[in-house]
Amino acid sequence: MQRIAVLASGRGSNLQAIIDAISAGDLAAGIVGVFSDKPAAAALQRVAPELRWSADARAYPSREDFDADLADAVAACRPDWVVCAGYLRILGDAFVERFRDRLLNIHPSLLPKYPGLRTHARAIADGEREHGASVHFVIPELDAGNVIAQAVVPVLAGDDVDSLSARVLAVEHPLLVAVLRLAVSGRLAEQGTTISVDGHPLFTALRLDSAGVLHAHHVPGASPSVPV
Template sequence: MHGGKKRVGVLISGRGSNMASLIEAAQAPDYPAEIALVVSNRPGAGGLARAEAAGIRTATVDHKLFPDRASFDEAVGQAFVQAGVDLICLAGFMRILSDGFVEQWTGRMLNIHPSLLPLFKGLRPHRQALDAGVCIHGCSVHFVVPELDSGPIVAQAAVPVLPGDTEDGLAARVLAEEHRLYPLGLELVAGGQARLEGGRTVLASGSRTALGLA
């Protein structure tokens, strides 16, 4: 372990494309975080093989083997604690976490959602965006709170909606931005430039330029 780097646990359910972008970013010597453990709730999830190929420890905590959400969440939490994890990143994790788990990791758990929150929470945000007729869509990195897709925002990236856009075409362009934005959001939090305080994201002075908002 490099001195001062935050240890990050990643939760996945599938192919783990956002996880892969975090792993790639964390290979940089000056990146303030290292990926310590990848956990999937689905045995055989494609992202597990991708993580193992990158030399990252993996674990499977199959939600089907637990009687309720709280006991599953407890097992996931234990895996991260045993790995010495400081921060958790949700990367295509398709389970709703219990309030107790979320509160245990308050200010230390991030998610990326494919919309410009607070717009288009929940499922099929690209379909929601097209149905609403918006001109700008995008993605958001946010702290996780008990209410779905509602935590304070750390970073956002915008994508234009093009004439004749399909759900798949828009999703692909947003995903490319997700792969750029999630490593940035994690870098801000792991490096102490962004933190959760009083229910809001507080950015250190100078961090706005890192978000491309200068």
């Protein structure tokens, strides 16, 4: 069974989606650790005490020092995949390199649009018609790694940050679980600058449909859907 480590800074709703999928038998994996830069993060309470690790990043003399302790703690649980699920600190180059090709992040925008923070407010301010979430491999550049899959929601007339955020969060959970199914089943890989699914290069991000199925569109040689 594949081993998943989760990094989280907040309430841990995406972590809970992973836990629920595992409990329901929909994700053949186990969570081997939850790690946070905020000792009071609610996400930590979603798992047993022996699976929790946290430290106040602000107490460290440098980001590199904190990242080194975090990386050692993550490595100690021997994860196959490391998932940033609402982890709000930028990971340094050394951490990213240590877990390269098995380090995933879920981000609340349709990357490459709106990396960083305040994604919902920026999408509304720009008059976007569509918004959503992306799961991507992590590289040292902020939210710039290869995008594996996305889920799209409409931006409605009268939307504010709260209403749009809730609509995006509702698709984040099935999106992350669907990507993790690919990952833990050995179907997803990153080779250099290319993502492959079932050994075939993925040239455009997969899209999640309303049934929670990932579809690959306009990919030469790929089938219209990727069942997960």
